[in-house]
Amino acid sequence: MAVAVLAAAGASAQAPAQPTTRPRPPPAAGLPTDAELQSAMQRAYTANKGVTEGKNADYIPALAKVDPNLFGIAILTVDGRVFSIGDTGQAFSIQSISKPFVAAKLMSEMGIQQVEEKLGVNATGEAFNSIEAIERNKEAKDPPTGNPLVNAGAIAAVGNLKAANADARWSSVLDTLGAFAGRNLVMDQEIYKSEAATNTRNRSIADLLKAYEVIPGNPAEALDVYTRQCSVAVNVKDLAMMGATLATGGVNPLTGKRVVSPDVAERTLALMMTAGLYEDSGAWAFEVGVPAKSGVGGGIVAVVPGKYAVAAFSPRLDEAGNSVRAQKAIDSIVGELGGSVFRVAQRPSPGPTRR
Ligand code: GLU
Numbered sequence: 001m002a003v004a005v006l007a008a009a010g011a012s013a014q015a016p017a018q019p020t021t022r023p024r025p026p027p028a029a030g031l032p033t034d035a036e037l038q039s040a041m042q043r044a045y046t047a048n049k050g051v052t053e054g055k056n057a058d059y060i061p062a063l064a065k066v067d068p069n070l071f072g073i074a075i076l077t078v079d080g081r082v083f084s085i086g087d088t089g090q091a092f093s094i095q096s097i098s099k100p101f102v103a104a105k106l107m108s109e110m111g112i113q114q115v116e117e118k119l120g121v122n123a124t125g126e127a128f129n130s131i132e133a134i135e136r137n138k139e140a141k142d143p144p145t146g147n148p149l150v151n152a153g154a155i156a157a158v159g160n161l162k163a164a165n166a167d168a169r170w171s172s173v174l175d176t177l178g179a180f181a182g183r184n185l186v187m188d189q190e191i192y193k194s195e196a197a198t199n200t201r202n203r204s205i206a207d208l209l210k211a212y213e214v215i216p217g218n219p220a221e222a223l224d225v226y227t228r229q230c231s232v233a234v235n236v237k238d239l240a241m242m243g244a245t246l247a248t249g250g251v252n253p254l255t256g257k258r259v260v261s262p263d264v265a266e267r268t269l270a271l272m273m274t275a276g277l278y279e280d281s282g283a284w285a286f287e288v289g290v291p292a293k294s295g296v297g298g299g300i301v302a303v304v305p306g307k308y309a310v311a312a313f314s315p316r317l318d319e320a321g322n323s324v325r326a327q328k329a330i331d332s333i334v335g336e337l338g339g340s341v342f343r344v345a346q347r348p349s350p351g352p353t354r355r
Contacts, residue, residue: 028079031307032337037075037083041310044332045073045085054316054324057296062194066092066298066315073329076240077308080253084237091233092313093191095295096128096149098177098229099157100276101242103148104260104268105176106157112267118160118214119145119153123275123282126150128321129201134208144212149275149293151226155206158229159215159222169225177232180242182254185232191297192231199227234299236311243301243309246291269303273341277327280320288331289340300326304339 027033032040049071058064072086107115115121120143124133129151138144145153163169178185206219206226215222234242245252246269249262260268272291277284277300284292292302298315300323310333312326334340 027077027081031077031079034081034083036337037077037081037308040333040336041073041075041083041085043336044312044329045071047332048325048328049086051325051328052316054318056298056315057317057321060191060195060198060296062191063093063297063315068315070298071312071314071325071329072236073310073312073333074236074240075308075310075333076237076244076253078244078248078253078306082237082240084240087313088236090313091188091235092299092315093188093230093295093297094177094232094234094239094299095230095297096154097234097239097242097293097295097297097299097301098173098232099149099154100246100268100272100293101177101180102154102157102161102173102229103271104180104246104264105172106148106160107264107267108260109162110160112263115148115157117143119143119156120147121271121274122147124150125279128278129205131201131205131208134205134212138212143214145209145214147271147275149271151202152205152209155202155219155222155226156209156214158226159206159209159217159219166221166225169221170228173225173229174232176259177229177242179255179257179259180245180252181234181238182241182245182252183238185234185238187228187231188233189231191233192228195231196224196227199223202227230295236299236313239299239301239311239313240309243303243311247303247305247307247309249305269305272303277322278320280318280322284327288334289342290330290334291341292330294322294326296321298323298326300330302330302334304334304337305341307339310334 074084124146126133206223210219250260250265269291276293294300301311314325
């Protein structure tokens with residue numbers, strides 16, 4: 001399916017958006033129109049451009065050096081329309097946003113139920129790199145990893161992918177992320193080196209998971225591939241494409257290729273709803289009502305199943321580790337377009353039922 005890139009008023013010079021020359025069919029029934037999407041996006045951008053709350057992640061030294069003023073938004077509909085504004089071509093590290101997509105790959109390989117049994121699907125209620133949560137789950141005879149969207153579950157997910165060696169494991173992860181994004185992605189070397197040199201806590205997690213027999217092979221290999229995975233460079237349009245591939249039920253709207261089954265896409269979105277925004281996932285579900293995943297690089301992707309995905313990037317994070325501007329922008333867009341998955345469309349009353 002061809003993707004039309006529309007001009008958005010205020011789009012940065014860095015990523016000039018070109019109006020399509022081809023006549024475009026109207027959106028499929030139930031999807032927002034171009035005008036609705038564009039004005040919701042423009043409003044979210046303008047209203048939040050001046051927000052300076054929060055601060056860059058600094059526990060990975062290279063993330064502290066990213067320009068905190070960067071701000072971009074992209075929306076991609078299931079019928080392949082793209083809208084973007086701000087710093088839309090700016091590359092940043094995907095970080096934890098990679099986790100649901102690798103979980104989807106593992107569910108495709110290992111089976112949905114097996115992943116539920118082995119890695120768990122419940123919120124931990126703890127920080128993404130909690131060791132206490134691993135111990136508590138173990139004590140309760142639950143999967144020690146918690147779920148695939150916290151570090152324990154994500155490192156274990158990588159360690160459980162089918163791969164004969166470290167190179168094959170890395171290729172499996174990178175190809176998976178690329179299939180969702182609809183293009184070949186590459187790793188940001190500086191971010192990788194910075195994280196690999198400082199990730200002592202994640203090393204402890206990987207070793208603990210080996211001791212608890214959740215990682216079948218070498219835990220150092222799983223951790224290294226996980227660290228590479230988090231260092232993959234994306235822009236907001238890539239993230240929107242990845243989200244839109246889940247919004248369609250598993251088919252990439254650009255390449256037309258099926259990346260995962262509808263069942264796997266469904267369960268991936270369920271994981272994102274449960275644990276996508278760290279400890280604030282409950283508040284996000286309550287206030288915004290759509291599955292989403294954030295990363296400490298400042299990106300967030302949110303999915304309105306069957307309709308569109310919206311991604312935003314801005315490096316300043318709140319206490320939980322979620323980008324302040326990205327949350328506000330996505331909340332504004334989804335709210336304006338009525339995207340909450342919990343909202344029931346009201347029909348005119350048919351009047352009292354006659355028997
Ligand atoms: N690579 C990061 C870590 O393991 C990912 C954290 C995140 O984005 O939540 O600490």
